Amino acid sequence: MKHKQYLLLFVIFMVVFLISSVVLGKNEPFRKCNELIHLEKIREAYEKKGQKVPEDILKKIEFAIEYSKISTKDVERCEQEIKEKEAMMAKEPKDEKGNPILLHPWGDFVPNPFEEPTPHPKEDVGIFKDKEAAMTYFPPHSVEIETYNFVTVAVTPYDTFISGNKKCDENTGVIYHIGMRRGGELIEELSEYPEKGQIVFESLKNDNGIVIFSYGNGQKGYFDVKKNLAIFEEYHTP
């Protein structure tokens, strides 16, 4: 009989323990993410006015709570990392300006000035005589750039060229050039060519090192990729 009582007490204890663990676990304090703080302010504003809080906001608050629970662990870990790093940095030697010399960078990566331009040269080398293709390089605008009228694209293994002319002065040609170089260097050039008219890319030659274009009234020219230079003369194979 006594054993049964102990067993019953034990079972009750375990049930209470498990339930409280679950409840407490659910109520484990968490750091409110910025979005949750913002959403709660919005909800409060509706409530103060005596208005119904829209359903989508209530759903977002639930989402934000779940997000906060997960991100709390990340944030705590990040803060610990910062503390450890700051302690380490305090011990690092200082340069002549008193700034720490980074002997222990954050991760394993050390910048490599000899890094290849890109592990994978572009596969879609070619000429694209398509205004729409040209505009995919200009994300700020859904339709087009205000200043320039871009019309063609030339893609070589490590460089992209976009050509056209100025809108306010159609007789001024333009080439926008984005190129990758060893060491992670990125070249970006926007060059205007007065009195040349619209520049239209036509073909690639010489192992993709030469971009043939037409300009003005059908004259021919070329862009020497290695020399990074536009020549307004017909190209002759060396």
Added chain:
Amino acid sequence: MLSISLYAKVPGSVVNATTNGDYYDEEKENNDSISAANSTPNIITSERVMIGRFTSTSDNYDYYKVYISSNNSIYIQLSGIPGGCDYDLYLYDQNGSLISSSLNSADVGEWIETSINTSGYYYICVKRYSGYSNFYYRLYTEVNGVKFNQSFYIKNVNSDNWMYWLGRDHTNSVSGLVFLSFGAAVKINNDYGIRDLGGNYANMSRVKTAVEKFIQGYNDNPKHTADIRLIVAINNRPPQNYKLPDNNDEYFKHGAYFKNMINSISPSGHVKEINGGIDAELDWNTPTLTKAWVDGFSKTGNFKWLYNFGDHAGRTDDFSGETDPSFNNNWRASDVYYISYGNTASLCTPEIYSQGCAQEWVYQKKWSLLHGYGQYYEGLLSTNGFDGYYRNQESYSAFYNFLQQQGYGEALENRTWIALTWPAQP
């Protein structure tokens, strides 16, 4: 040919441009002392980008003059310091007394933020500490405005170096959202990936590595003390090659893969949160395919936010009273609402490049609220004067004021800007 070199960092970027579109001014030598800082254009107005350079050891100082009235603040940011050089930043009052300085080492950038109690002229000094170059630095000054964080279009996704420098040289220490926009969605050999804004292709694994390099770089700058929340994003514009097949299933799957990739990146140090983003522009793709991508993202894996930072092209008039007004490319108000707020994971920091943009998004909010929905903004995205559009403060004022004017005021706490590096950006 007209061309000037604006900026170089090895490794990093070289930017040449022939036009500034009234976007920046170049320093005018000789400006090597406070008394020489008087001539235009070395006088700075409230929000201005100046470019300057030290081409020899005989040129050591560039002074700029700025008028600040009392009870204002000034924020100054020096960036684009050429590789191998070390420049410092100082702020003096009209008596030549030092107010503040920023003396970081090497080329990691400098910034000063301070409040001003006395009206008068103040002098910003860029000092050549070591090294010199033909390439220009950029000096961004903002008097009594709101601060903006900087976001980036990714143009060299396959370079560990470039991604690392991008993070390390992030040119301020402002908390908030930082967008890394990786370009377009692609599918190559049955593998989902992206084409960046430099025309480079990368699969999800490579994007993950690129983001990790950015995070390490950000944390490796000892002066970065602000916590940022990273938004890893793509846009909805199909590229010229390897575009996703035009069906919902493919867009859904791409969104799902993108989400899984983001979920696999660990926040670290001052980068405490990582979420997703989409630059959804109405002219670039259909509402159906864009919503399929959004669904793929939001219905996959863990809880992550999805920030829309796209446009709202079509109407600047007050369409809020209409049932479901339509805009460019057959988008409707309900579609814009879905990808910006209606989908539970979706939030919005709209692109505000002009007064028209401000009106479009304010009327979208008005439409949503009048129809019993929510539509609140986490902040805004400016393009800081690119291609003649509003600079940061103009974007903020236009959006903030028009929201107020229509009775829908918001704090707009997260302010960020993104622009191609042509013309120069701070």
